[in-house]
Amino acid sequence: MNIQRWIGRRQPTWQALDTLLKKLEARGVKALSAEEIRQIASLYRSVSGDLARAKTNQVGERLVSDLQSLTARGYAQIYQGSRRQEWQAVLEFFQWGFPAVVQRSRGYIALATALFGLAGLVAWWLSWHDPRFISLVVPSGMIHQVRDRGELWTGSIVGIEPFASSSIMINNIQVSFGAIAGGMTGGLLTAYIMLFNGLLIGTVGALAGQNNLAVPFWAFVFPHGSLELPAIFLAGGAGFLLARALLFPGQYRRSDALKLYGTQAAQLVFGLVPMLALAGMIEGFFSPQPNIPDLVKYVTGILLFVSLVWYLGRK
Template sequence: MISTRWLEKRKTYWARLELLVDRSNKGGISALDHRELQELGLLYRQTASDLATVREDVTSNQLSFYLNQLLGRAHNLIYMGHKQKISGIVRFYTQTFPQVFRETFRQSLLAFLIFAVTGIATWAVTIHDPTFAHRLLGPQMMETIEKKEMWTQSIVTIKPLAASSIMTNNLSVSFATFAMGITAGIGTIWMMIINGMLIGVIGAATWQAGMALQLWSFVAPHGVLELPAIFIAGGAGLEIARGMLFPGLLPRRESLALAGGRAARLVLGIVPMLIIAGIIEGFVSPSGIATPLKFLLAAVLFAALTTYLARPGTPQPEAN
């Protein structure tokens, strides 16, 4: 037999659960803050336990029915909350990220141009002054190139570890490039220059050693995802700088907040690109797969990426 004291004590919790459920039904799950969402889960579990107790009392059928209905409503709400989170992630990558990329395309293009101009200039300097490559790459790597050996062969023996290390490194570089936008873009520009110089000097050194095909057949499969991701990260950093330096009619703080929101979405958007690129760089790029197949894979991936980023999406509201 359920005691009146127990019943009065538990009614407070049931009423609170019902209030949270009613609020969510009216305003959606977003009507609850983080603390209330945690409370909802706790009250749901407590009420489920209470229902088990009530069912043992054959005289409490009406109360059992009420609690069962309340738990059913709460269960649907919690389930839909998880479903909405998943659909939100899908919506972000299918609509929001491509849309924000197109809105900030000029910044990503500028990052690419800084990279490309630096790379071409470094290539030209290296071709005319071979000692430049020695100074920039160091004697150990130059010795490997002069022996016509690819330094990437070590990846083959430790593929899983290499893929993990590559992904971590690429993510770190991309996040650093993005974060340096707060230096009015100077740090971001410097990161693009460094990357351009590295590609330029390695490209020239391997070309002089007759290893250009080996290099680009290694770079192409993962590079068609990795390099655009780095350009987008650079664009994110430059977007922060734009919001800081050129607020227009907005207060500088508000302009920076809006630009920072767009930049953050850009960086979140490139995470899958870098993960896929890391896996390819660890397993496919250094493998013995025929060179034409590697370039074919690169072409397919680049076409897919271009189609994905150019795909029209539903315009997204600005971040608060």
């Protein structure tokens, strides 16, 4: 290979890449046109090939070093820049995309919420009118602790906060993913999970109320429940979206309906997981703490819930 002739032929390509990189480094990707973006990717691949050839043919350390510097700059802008764009896309999803998909799914989420609320109210009423009902839902050890010892079980979390928090997160995520996967049963499992969890909280709430522990019990529930329960309702909505695709595909083929509504459900899942993680940390480290006044816990829960409603309702 005639090295000087090769350098003379390839040098305009190196200079073109250097010029585009300087523009990109100084002003960002918005400074480039669509054609320049395609050009910079093509030039980078070409110069990378030149670097390999330069090393093979021993064209000189200075030229190899210059080409290495040029390709390193190209790599940083093309690949690390794409990573920055991915992170920007994630931030934009949580800023606008997640609230938008929640609003599009409000009917399905409302159905999940209604099933949960109805089961909770029925369980509350039955627990007050027939005390035997409580023993059908609540473990006997919890009943004994509340009725006979006059204390809540929440104190068992104190002292093992990291373990409890991670266990709570895992359990909540399992419940939520069960509700989502339940959509593939035509929504039957999703409906069961919503009803069962509503039944459970209604019964436990009645048990606490019957034994003059309603104030500390709901003070425990409010901080983390303000995020945890809405996240479960979102999971139920995602499950009902999948059920809709299976049972009522409408104008779509069932496979196409599953892709369409499955994408919507996946977006709900992507948004609700951080809610469950934060709720688990609050339930492990904040909600059970006896040195935090109940009033502070109520106010915290209300503020979190109001903030969540504002966030999900933004246009």
